[in-house]
Amino acid sequence: MEYTMLKPCQEISKTGVIYEKGNLYAYFHNLSDPRHAKGKRYSLVTLLVIIFLGKLxxxxxxxxxxxxxxxxxxxxxxxxxxxxxWTPSHSTIRRVFNEILDEAEFDRLVQAYHQEEGLDGDEILAMDGKTLRGTHRGGEAQGKHLLGVYAVNTQRVLAQEEVDTKENEITAAPRLLAKVDIEGKIVTGDALHTQKKTSQHIILAGGDYLLPVKENHPRMYADIKRLFAETDRSSA
Structure with a gap:
């Protein structure tokens, strides 16, 4: 298959992100396929493109x-x-993720794909977590939980980090942010990420942050409340 290396996200419209088929093929082609050539009906690239289009x-x-x-x-x-x-059976499609695909390698490829174009200087990066449907196994408190960082202006998930069942998003946040160039960017998140370690990581990487403060940080909450009260009095 021929392909061209066009920008991964050509434009943003009401219908969402437009993906160029050839560029997807180029990235998927870099993935390793552990299967033997004998008996292989479809290339891994073909299977991934079909799965991707089906998901869309x-x-x-x-x-x-x-x-x-x-x-x-x-x-x-x-x-x-x-x-x-004929087209791939459901068992073949299931084996792609259960047996064939290297998850860590695929994650790195997806991150490279979405970060290839670069980010605007005024880009806002939003951290958000989600638990994937259908990943809850017997005996586990929750299914697979991912913390992601999302480019708000260009509507791209730049990177994701799995949150281990023995930790929470707070400890996963610095690992996630280390995967993304946040210099000159504003990082946002919910109140859970209003943490000293996270904010220090962002500042040291050259970024800024906008995080909500709630009463579970009593001293900081009181200082901010007092600051705005003084500002209101001075402007009255």
């Missing part, structure tokens, strides 16, 4: 993605230059 179409489960691919077989064959008259 709102299909989350392997069965849904496989059905979507089957219903769009002609378009996918032309797009990906697949000569086979």
């Amino acid at each position: 179409a709102g299909k989350d489960h392997p069965v849904e993605i496989a059905d979507w691919a089957k219903n769009h077989r002609d378009e996918l064959s032309k797009l990906l230059r697949v000569e086979r008259p």
